[in-house]
Amino acid sequence: NAGVTQTPKFQVLKTGQSMTLQCAQDMNHNSMYWYRQDPGMGLRLIYYSASEGTTDKGEVPNGYNVSRLNKREFSLRLESAAPSQTSVYFCASSERGGGVSNQPQHFGDGTRLSIL
Amino acid sequence: GIQVEQSPPDLILQEGANSTLRCNFSDSVNNLQWFHQNPWGQLINLFYIPSGTKQNGRLSATTVATERYSLLYISSSQTTDSGVYFCAVADSSASKIIFGSGTRLSIRP
Numbered sequence: 001n002a003g004v005t006q007t008p009k010f011q012v013l014k015t016g017q018s019m020t021l022q023c024a025q026d027m028n029h030n031s032m033y034w035y036r037q038d039p040g041m042g043l044r045l046i047y048y049s050a051s052e053g054t055t056d057k058g059e060v061p062n063g064y065n066v067s068r069l070n071k072r073e074f075s076l077r078l079e080s081a082a083p084s085q086t087s088v089y090f091c092a093s094s095e096r097g098g099g100v101s102n103q104p105q106h107f108g109d110g111t112r113l114s115i116l
Numbered sequence: 117g118i119q120v121e122q123s124p125p126d127l128i129l130q131e132g133a134n135s136t137l138r139c140n141f142s143d144s145v146n147n148l149q150w151f152h153q154n155p156w157g158q159l160i161n162l163f164y165i166p167s168g169t170k171q172n173g174r175l176s177a178t179t180v181a182t183e184r185y186s187l188l189y190i191s192s193s194q195t196t197d198s199g200v201y202f203c204a205v206a207d208s209s210a211s212k213i214i215f216g217s218g219t220r221l222s223i224r225p
């Protein structure tokens with residue numbers, strides 16, 4: 001009964017380093033999403049994948065790339081980390097595509113990322 | 117783009133009290149969801165409610181899409197209800213999801 005699993009849970013990087021955040025869901029959902037949450041704010045959509053094989057930009061895509069590896073997995077990559085990317089990153093999934101979401105979203109527990 | 121405003125920003129209540137949280141949005145929306153972020157940072161989907169009323173135990177939600185608002189009701193509050201409540205909407209083209217800035221609810225024992 002895992003739902004949406006994100007790894008790692010915590011990470012500290014130096015400016016300019018690269019890393020990939022992993023996300024996997026076991027609910028057979030079509031759509032997956034990456035958000036960032038900054039202190040005292042709501043979530044902002046970085047990228048989403050309405051279905052396997054497709055990805056689209058969200059509200060704040062600059063500095064990120066994504067890969068929808070298969071139906072279960074959706075990864076987020078920071079090619080050259082910057083302090084402005086310090087945030088908590090959430091992955092989510094929902095049952096059906098057709099745009100960003102016409103179904104309830106289910107979230108992972110988040111990855112806390114600090115860029116020094 | 118769509119603006120999503122939540123009120124109040126902060127709410128402190130005694131255990132057992134009832135509360136109403138409001139979400140206003142500036143344009144037609146494709147869907148609306150309510151989430152609870154607990155003190156450990158976990159996000160739980162409470163309701164998917166583009167219109168109408170739904171109830172789940174002590175929580176209920178009503179969305180009046182024609183008047184561009186949604187309400188979340190919490191009855192007989194418990195300390196475990198503490199956290200931040202977010203509403204999130206998708207615009208009519210379903211191309212973006214916009215989160216409100218949240219209502220921080222603190223329930224005192």
